[in-house]
Amino acid sequence: MLEKQEQISTLRQDIARCRICRDAPLKGDTDRLPHEPRPVAVISGAAKILIAGQAPGLRVHESGLPFNDASGNRLRDWLNVDRDSFYDADKFAIVPMGFCFPGYDAKGSDLPPRLECAPRWRDSVMQAMPQIELILAIGQYAQSWHLGQRRMKTMTETVQNWRSYRYANSGVPVLPLPHPSWRNSAWLKKNPWFEDILLPILRQDVERLAF
Ligand code: SF4
Numbered sequence: 137m138l139e140k141q142e143q144i145s146t147l148r149q150d151i152a153r154c155r156i157c158r159d160a161p162l163k164g165d166t167d168r169l170p171h172e173p174r175p176v177a178v179i180s181g182a183a184k185i186l187i188a189g190q191a192p193g194l195r196v197h198e199s200g201l202p203f204n205d206a207s208g209n210r211l212r213d214w215l216n217v218d219r220d221s222f223y224d225a226d227k228f229a230i231v232p233m234g235f236c237f238p239g240y241d242a243k244g245s246d247l248p249p250r251l252e253c254a255p256r257w258r259d260s261v262m263q264a265m266p267q268i269e270l271i272l273a274i275g276q277y278a279q280s281w282h283l284g285q286r287r288m289k290t291m292t293e294t295v296q297n298w299r300s301y302r303y304a305n306s307g308v309p310v311l312p313l314p315h316p317s318w319r320n321s322a323w324l325k326k327n328p329w330f331e332d333i334l335l336p337i338l339r340q341d342v343e344r345l346a347f
Pocket of ligand 1: 151252
């Protein structure tokens with residue numbers, strides 16, 4: 137147990153010091169992260185649920201608190217948990233696909249998670265958390281990593297296919313979710329089965345594994 141805590145503590149420190157996207161970006165100088173990296177992730181030795189998100193937005197970058205925004209409010213509603221429970225590291229590990237705010241594109245939208253992050257850190261993070269019993273894969277990047285070739289062509293098809301990942305015979309069960317951003321409000325309206333059928337299952341899982 138002590139060994140595990142030390143492993144997690146060392147990993148947290150290594151990630152906190154990471155400056156790859158500023159100092160050695162994969163695509164070269166023109167793709168350098170334009171601000172000081174601030175990795176935001178909750179790596180837990182006790183939580184049974186992993187929230188695998190996308191990447192921090194500006195507000196999360198500034199506060200250092202994952203999902204400290206309107207998307208987080210919607211996600212907490214989906215999980216049916218309050219802020220105290222959500223930020224209890226014994227209940228939820230929160231590890232996005234990119235740990236640092238990636239900046240904005242020309243249209244002012246958040247850029248995708250940095251390409252450098254998951255290949256560098258994700259295997260180590262998953263190895264440090266063997267107790268995880270359910271992965272909530274939020275959005276296409278987390279679904280792509282955690283489902284691999286099992287992922288369907290589109291995010292909608294992947295979420296619709298949730299039973300085959302949630303009840304798979306091997307590996308850690310995965311529940312694919314859309315991103316809880318306001319940008320997906322139209323998607324939620326168009327896909328009422330998500331709130332009617334999938335959310336009750338998600339809430340049962342949270343109740344069983346986190347409380
Ligand atoms: S996004 Fe990941 S790889 Fe890039 S600097 Fe931050 S922690 Fe390092």
